[in-house]
Amino acid sequence: MLQKGQLWETKPLEYYAKAKELRAKWEKNAENKEIVLGQGNTSFVVDWQQAFPAIMVMEDNPRGSTIAAKNLPEARRFRLASESRGWGREICGYHGVLWGQQFIGYQVDGSPFPERKFVVPIPATCECHTKRGEQCKDFSPVPRWSGDQCVYLGPYDQERDKAMLDHRAWCSWKIINDIERIFGQQFNDEKMKELIKISRAVKPIREEIFKLMTHIPAPLSVKELYSTYVLGGLVKIEMNELLDFWRSVRDEVKWRTENNIAAVGTERYRWMEAHPPAYYFLKYYRYMEKYGAVCIGSQYTNYTFAQLERKPDGSIGDRDYTFVDEYMTPIPQPDGSIHEKVLYHPTFSPEMRIDTREDEIRYLDGASARGSVQHFKQDEIYRPYALNEFADIYKVNGAIMPLHRSGVNCTLTRKEQAMRLRKAGVSVMHYELNQGGDNTDLDEKRMLEQLDQWMESQGLRKLED
Amino acid sequence: MNFKQLAENRHEYAKAWKARTGGQVLGYYDPYFPEELAYAAGMLPVRILARHEPDDVSTKWIYASCYPVRDYVNQFFNGRYGYLDGIVDTGGCEWVYNAFEVAMNTTPSLKTHYIFIPRYPNAPTSPGLVVSELKTMKKVFEEWTGREITDESLDHAIEVYNKNRLLLMRISELRRAYETPLFGSEAMQMLLADQVMDKAEMNAILESFLAELQERPPREDRVRLMIIGSETWDAELEELVESLGANVVIDELDNGTSYFWNTIYEQKDRLLAIALRYLGRPHSALRDNNWRRRSQHVFELAEDYMADGVLIVKQIYCVIHGTDNYAMWKLLRERNIPYHFFERDTSLPEDETRQRLESFINMLKPGLVRLRGWHEPLVI
Amino acid sequence: MTTVGIDMGVENIKIVVLRDEKIIGRGKARSGGAKRLAAAKAVYESALKEAGLREDQVEKVFVTGKGKFDVESMAGDIITEPVTAAKAAEFLSPGATCVFNIGADETMALTLNKDARITEMVINEKCAAGVGNFIRNMARRLELTQEEMGAVPPKAKDGPAVSDGCIVFGELDALNLMNKDVPPEEIASAVLFTAVIRASTVIKDLTEPNFEKVTLLGGLTQNKAFVTALKSWLDLEFVIPDEAEYAPALGAALLAAGWGVKPYIEPASAVS
Known part of the structure; x- marks a missing residue:
């Protein structure tokens, strides 16, 4: 039975159940009393904690967002517990929710809050990341080791880059060696080499999926992507399991693409978004489908997107990673176009030989100081036109750009991005909220009305009601 | 000395300096900017400060940032900073970065540079990294000015800046005394003026001010307050505190005492000496990572300046102080130092702020009479 | 053709009765708080009275404004505010x-x-x-x-x-x-x-x-x-324009009458 306006065949995703299972397993691990539980994140490149016999580093983003999505009253209570201890309302809601549990002493399910024994915040340009887990250490004196996400503007500079990489490598080295010393656990370098090998296998598979996402009709909508993209990134799972999982996702997506199986059967409008959505109000994705509008992702979900670029002949292909000695600021040309020399660096060296622990650490920290894997954060600084490129490659008509009152990096340069997109003919809608883990400022009714206004102003009406 | 006027006339001052010397004026946002290098290149480094002006511009460019940053963008588009030849950002915070890159992306004629100062300043690799960054910045400034930054010019800049810091420290010492002759508002205006003026000129002003201060009769003692929190751009709050019979005797603000607190110890490697000073300055909230130093510094200041209470004043949307507040509240509670927290935005709502300050100050007064039995009774 | 546009504003309800591109009746009242539907009905009656019409003589009623969903029962169609404003501007200016x-x-x-x-x-x-x-x-x-x-x-x-x-x-x-x-x-x-x-x-x-x-x-x-x-x-x-205050209501009435440029794109037909 075809629905009104249906253009494509559609079918539920099969990998979805496996994604749920893996995530549940990760959450369950935190309860294992044999494990030394830390706060933070290891690395997006290689999950180095797996080279320790019994270390688990837990990121607050997925925990905080899950609680906010599933139990708003408790999430509010946890945030209040944080705020009443001085925690600012403008801080990433994930923190407020998670650390409120620590202050109160129990988790959302009523179980005792598992004490964190150390903190390793993953460095990022985002200030909430920089200060991440600070209150965990302020609460009870546990060690905290943070590194730096080094940034500079302008052309690649070997000297600056080297000093920054040395600094980053020292910070990472310190974390691993101190954990060995303090918790008496031996870091297994051979296991680490094995992990690096698997991570090298996972990366191209994920890249292939995000390439397939450029297909019309979109084989996956972002709603499905949210259940998977954190696996291996923020949610750490056993590396071989991870490899198998991503292979299965790739195979399914490839099959869907080859057979034109759509995520949304009525796809007639493609939209992108930026940075975390309102996790407690994901129904807007389904609401947009009433207009035949499908979200194909964001720099956040498709975070390896920067691998693709538009070639001079108009085709889309893998990015040329050659270092370009040009200043990055876009310079308006007399004909109104924008001259933009893209400075880009490989996230890590695929060919790098790994012998010593220093090699392992330098592999983790990447081949260039600012070329870390967090493209979705850093692109806004290095490549002001990154979103325009994304819009072009993923063939979008519109963009929904949330404006977050909390979390800084989730809103940084957002208004400018919107202007650049509008100038490129991409219609943009903003909506306001606090943050993906904090519903304080989201007016759900107003947001849905804004979606109607936005769609109708572009000449689209609901296909169904 | 009318420091208020000096601070308020900063744009006119910079324009006049430029016309007089033919030099370049360089704006910066954050006190981690190693001004000595710019000074050695013959430039006038001026701190970009907010002010109250109607703002219908910044919303287009920036969302949910603190007021000072919104105002930087507003002033920039309204041409208030049209005289700047360049701007340097040190990654003081991301909102500031946003203001910086708006200026950079919209004004190709503006010289811009970004210097990275580690957010973990205490790593053994941090000084080496900052030296590398200073080397790059030195080259950039030489290119901008067409003037070589020699060891001699660096030595001179370090000398002028060290003298400035020493003078500010000597003036600050006078605030430690009971019956201090210096009001907090005057001290804050002095610091704001210091950050927008040629240091050599300012040093002469400070020397005469110091002499004048030493001759000033002591003022009746008052409730002694300390201010910590987000940066400020005026002394409205200090003035309000004074109107209520109290005095701000010390602060731990980025553009307050943290601006001058430590000095450069000269060594052959001048850039390393500069790097060590900036990494070793009282940590800003953003750069106070891992094992904390800021809490201890705040406590030492409160104790050394005999603060009766602490005002924690945070800008709405200041993520960094929002995060650090937990540690500050915890510290002050543990050590039984009374504090009062509030947030501010564009304006300081007078009635509402007066009411909260009055209550806090009144709460502190009875304890003071009892504690200071040996001292002249406090006039309430 | 006789149409009606209702603008359910936060502060005021405004109604325009339109016949053959001419405004023949209008009404305005405070939004009525929790009793919006009743308030809208009262204004509707007075606007019809001014136009000298009965309710069954109106062919279509389109609604817009913040409170548009409060009067769904009166609405032939509900239109968002940008579309009615643009339509009113097309007509008035x-x-x-x-x-x-x-x-x-x-x-x-x-x-x-x-x-x-x-x-x-x-x-x-x-x-x-x-x-x-x-x-x-x-x-x-x-x-x-x-x-x-x-x-x-x-x-x-x-x-x-x-x-x-x-x-x-x-x-x-x-x-x-x-x-x-x-x-x-x-x-x-x-x-x-x-x-x-x-x-x-x-x-x-x-x-x-x-x-x-x-x-x-x-x-x-x-x-x-x-x-x-x-x-x-x-x-x-x-x-x-003179009708500036009534513009969204007028825009809704114009859309009901099918006047001017078509605001919406037709959905593509279904394919297997």
Whole structure:
């Protein structure tokens, strides 16, 4: 039975159940009393904690967002517990929710809050990341080791880059060696080499999926992507399991693409978004489908997107990673176009030989100081036109750009991005909220009305009601 | 000395300096900017400060940032900073970065540079990294000015800046005394003026001010307050505190005492000496990572300046102080130092702020009479 | 063809009865709070009375405005506000390149192309919401009528000011001025200036504005002092049609009549 306006065949995703299972397993691990539980994140490149016999580093983003999505009253209570201890309302809601549990002493399910024994915040340009887990250490004196996400503007500079990489490598080295010393656990370098090998296998598979996402009709909508993209990134799972999982996702997506199986059967409008959505109000994705509008992702979900670029002949292909000695600021040309020399660096060296622990650490920290894997954060600084490129490659008509009152990096340069997109003919809608883990400022009714206004102003009406 | 006027006339001052010397004026946002290098290149480094002006511009460019940053963008588009030849950002915070890159992306004629100062300043690799960054910045400034930054010019800049810091420290010492002759508002205006003026000129002003201060009769003692929190751009709050019979005797603000607190110890490697000073300055909230130093510094200041209470004043949307507040509240509670927290935005709502300050100050007064039995009774 | 457009505003309900592109009846009343449906029905009856019509003589009723879902039972169709504003501008101010619609709650700026289609739309952020309500509330506080509020002189350069960053802070500042015995008219001028700045933030948010023919619509067109201050602040000339206050309702009635450029794209037909 075809629905009104249906253009494509559609079918539920099969990998979805496996994604749920893996995530549940990760959450369950935190309860294992044999494990030394830390706060933070290891690395997006290689999950180095797996080279320790019994270390688990837990990121607050997925925990905080899950609680906010599933139990708003408790999430509010946890945030209040944080705020009443001085925690600012403008801080990433994930923190407020998670650390409120620590202050109160129990988790959302009523179980005792598992004490964190150390903190390793993953460095990022985002200030909430920089200060991440600070209150965990302020609460009870546990060690905290943070590194730096080094940034500079302008052309690649070997000297600056080297000093920054040395600094980053020292910070990472310190974390691993101190954990060995303090918790008496031996870091297994051979296991680490094995992990690096698997991570090298996972990366191209994920890249292939995000390439397939450029297909019309979109084989996956972002709603499905949210259940998977954190696996291996923020949610750490056993590396071989991870490899198998991503292979299965790739195979399914490839099959869907080859057979034109759509995520949304009525796809007639493609939209992108930026940075975390309102996790407690994901129904807007389904609401947009009433207009035949499908979200194909964001720099956040498709975070390896920067691998693709538009070639001079108009085709889309893998990015040329050659270092370009040009200043990055876009310079308006007399004909109104924008001259933009893209400075880009490989996230890590695929060919790098790994012998010593220093090699392992330098592999983790990447081949260039600012070329870390967090493209979705850093692109806004290095490549002001990154979103325009994304819009072009993923063939979008519109963009929904949330404006977050909390979390800084989730809103940084957002208004400018919107202007650049509008100038490129991409219609943009903003909506306001606090943050993906904090519903304080989201007016759900107003947001849905804004979606109607936005769609109708572009000449689209609901296909169904 | 009318420091208020000096601070308020900063744009006119910079324009006049430029016309007089033919030099370049360089704006910066954050006190981690190693001004000595710019000074050695013959430039006038001026701190970009907010002010109250109607703002219908910044919303287009920036969302949910603190007021000072919104105002930087507003002033920039309204041409208030049209005289700047360049701007340097040190990654003081991301909102500031946003203001910086708006200026950079919209004004190709503006010289811009970004210097990275580690957010973990205490790593053994941090000084080496900052030296590398200073080397790059030195080259950039030489290119901008067409003037070589020699060891001699660096030595001179370090000398002028060290003298400035020493003078500010000597003036600050006078605030430690009971019956201090210096009001907090005057001290804050002095610091704001210091950050927008040629240091050599300012040093002469400070020397005469110091002499004048030493001759000033002591003022009746008052409730002694300390201010910590987000940066400020005026002394409205200090003035309000004074109107209520109290005095701000010390602060731990980025553009307050943290601006001058430590000095450069000269060594052959001048850039390393500069790097060590900036990494070793009282940590800003953003750069106070891992094992904390800021809490201890705040406590030492409160104790050394005999603060009766602490005002924690945070800008709405200041993520960094929002995060650090937990540690500050915890510290002050543990050590039984009374504090009062509030947030501010564009304006300081007078009635509402007066009411909260009055209550806090009144709460502190009875304890003071009892504690200071040996001292002249406090006039309430 | 006889059609009716209903604009369910936050502050007022406005109704237009349209026959063959002519307004033959109109009605306006306060929104009625929790009893909006009843209030809308009462205004509808009075508008029909003015037009000399019975309900069964009306062919279509389209509804717009913030409270549009409160009167779903009366609506033949529900249309969003940008579409009705653009349609009204197409009718009242042919060739309009830009439309500002400023009401009690929402400020909206639209750029139109030569076919009267919307090419860019900006709606206020929360901090700029309720400009009209702010003015109304402050008038009450200052004990001024809406007419008096609309006749205050422009804010003097060195006159008292209230926060323009946030309306709540602005209100606190205004109360502070009242406590200092500043004359109400001067405070009112400061309040209007703040309202102008908040509305202006929305207008200046347009990425590619075309100010060739700016048309001002919405309830605040009735406040002369506000309009003068806005014109002077933006340094723009406005076309303010006589029906500016009723424009969204008129736009809805025009859409019901199928007048002018088609606002919607037809969905593609289904394929297997």
